[in-house]
Amino acid sequence: MRAFHLAAFLALGLVAAPLAVQAQGAFDAGWTLQPDASVLRFQSVKNETKVESSTFATFNGEISEDGLATINILLDSIDTKVDLRNVRMRFLLFETFQYPEAVITAQLDPEMLADLPQLRRKIVPLTYTLSLHGITQEATTEVAVTLITSDLVSVASSAPVSVATSLFDLDSGVAKLEEAASVSILPSATVSFDFIFSRTTRTAPLVAAAPVIAEPTKAAIEPQGNFDLAACKGRFEILSRTDNINFGSGSARLEPQSSFLLDSIADIVSRCPGLRIIVAGHTDSDGAASANQSLSERRAASVVSYLVSQGVGAGRITSVGYGEAQPLVPNDSAQNKKRNRRIEFAVADG
Template sequence: MAADPFEHGWQLDQEASAITFLSIKKDTVAETSQFAAMSGQITERGVAQLVIALDSVDTQIDLRNVRMRFLFFETFSFPEATVTAVLDPLSLQDLPSRRRKVINLPVTLSLHGAEVELESEVAVTLVSNDRITISTLNPVILQLEDFNLMAGRDKLQEAANVTITPLGIVNLNLAFDRRAPGTPVLAVPATSGASAALETAGDFSREACIGRFDILSRSRSVNFAPGTSRLDQTSTSFLDSLFDIVSRCPDLLIEIGGHTDNKGSAAANTRLSQKRANSVVRYLSNKGIARARLQSVGYGEASPLVPNDTAQNRAKNRRIAFKVLN
C-alpha cells in the first residue's frame, strides 16, 4: 500500500465519472442534466484540475441541448468550464488506513468568463491502491449572476416560454486511476468544440435544421460595428458554428434576415439591415456555402420582436435571423 496518496499522480476515468446539475423551471419542476465529455488529473503535488466540455451538455432532448449550448452557455465563445483545487497531503496522509475521508475542499470554478472561489465538502475514497473516487456530499449551489449567465437564462426563458430559477445545483462523482510510474505530468487535454456535442454525425433532418435555425436566431450573437455592416470580431466563433449547421443542412435554402430597431428613418434602417444580412451571407459563402443556398433580406424595423420602448427591447430587435425557405 502506497503511503503517499498522490504518488505518480492520478488520471480521471471519464467513463466512471459524472457531473450532474439540477435546474428548476416554473418554480416547482426540476430537470437533471449532465456533461458527457470531461478530462482531469491530480498531480503528484495534489493539484487537481477538471476540464468540462460544455458542448457535451446532455439534457436527453436534442434541441434542448442546442438551446443550452447556444443560448445559455454560449459555447461558441466559452467552450469549457474548469475546476481547480489543491488537495492537502496532510489531510489525506492516513487515507490508506482509513480508506475514506471527508474534507472541506476550496475550489476555483472558471465558467463563462468568470472565476469564482467556492468550497465543497467532499468524500475521498481509496477504492484500491490504484483507484480513488471524489464525490460531493452536498450539492454545490451556483448563482447564475456570479457567472454572467443571467442573459442566457433570459434567452432560455424566451425560447421555452417558462420561468427558470436563477441558480444551478451541481453534484460531482469522479473516479481517478493512479498513473504508471514514470508517466509524465501533462496539461489536461481540452475536450471541447462541436465534436463533443451529443448529436448524430452527418446531415441533420429538416426538423432538426428548422429547430436549430430558430435557436440561432434567438442567440443575438451576430454583432456589427455601430451603424455599419462590418462584422465585429466577436461574431466569428458564432458564425463558424452557424457554418457547421448550414453545412449539415445541405438541401435547404436558408434566409438570412437583417432586423433593426426603430431609431433613425425606416429607409435607412432597411438599407442597413440588408447590408448586414449581406455581410453574413458573404462570410458563409467565403467559407464554402454555395451562394445559391443563401438568400439575404433586409427587414429594417418592420418586424420587431418586442415594442421598441426600452433600450433592452431595442437591443432584442437588432438581430440577424435564420430560417428555412424550402
C-alpha cells in the same frame, strides 16, 4: 431547458479525490480521472416546481505529482436527453462557440487525507477555482473521499453544490432559454457527482473493487453527419435568438467576435444539404425608416458574405432586410432596442 447548471462545479469535487492516496506518497506518479466509471449530474428547476436532471457526457481530469488538480468539462457534451434542448443550452446559455470548456483547478494538500488509509472514507473541505463563460471564481465546498483500493479513489459530493448563474454572467442566457421554451427557470443549479480516480501508473483494468455506479451517458455532443429537416429548422430558430452577431453602430461591418458564432452556423448550414437558408436583418426604430431598411439589408448581406467565405454555397443562402418593420418587443428602452437589432435564420419554404 435544464438551465446551465454549472455541472462544471461538481467537477471540482473530483479534484480532491487523488488526495486519497496511500502513505507511500499522496501524489506519486499522479492520478487520472476515469470518466467511464464516473458520474456528473446537475439539477435545474423550471416553472417553480419541476426539477430536471441532466449530465455532461465528456470530462477529464488529472492530479499532478505536485498536487495540482485540473478538471476539464466539454460544455458541448451537455445532455438533457432532448436534442434541441441540448442545442439551446450550447448556443443560448453556455455560448460554447466562444466558451467551449469549463475548467476547475485546485492545489491539493496531502496532509488533508493522511489518515484516509485508516478511515477509508472522509469528508474534507476543498477550495477551488472555476473558469466558466470567460469568468473565474473561487469557492469552497465539501467532498466525500473514499479509498476503494490502493489504486482507486472515489470523490463524491457530500451534498448538492448550489451555483448561481449571476456569478458567471449567465443570466442573459437564462432569459434566452426562458423565452425560447416559454418557461421560467430558477437562476441557479445544484450539482452532484461521483468520480473515480486511478493511479496514473495503473496498468490493470478498472474492475471489481469499484462500487456499482450508474451507467454514464457515453456521448451527447452534436451528432456527426447531416441533419434532417426538423433538426435544421429547430437549430436555425435557436440560432436566431443568440444575439451574438454584432455590428458597429450604424454600420454593416461585422464585429470580430461575431466570427465565433458564424463559424458554427456555417457548419450547421453545410449539414443541412438541399435546403435554402434565408438570413434576415432587423433594426430598432431609431432614425429614418428608409435608412433602417437599407441598414438591415446590408447587415444581412454581410452575414451571407461571411458564410460564403467559410464554404457555404452562394446559391444556397440569400439575404433580406426588414428594417424596423418586425420588432420583437416595443422600442421603448435600450434593452428592447438591442433585442430588435438582430439577425435571424430560417429554412426557405419550397
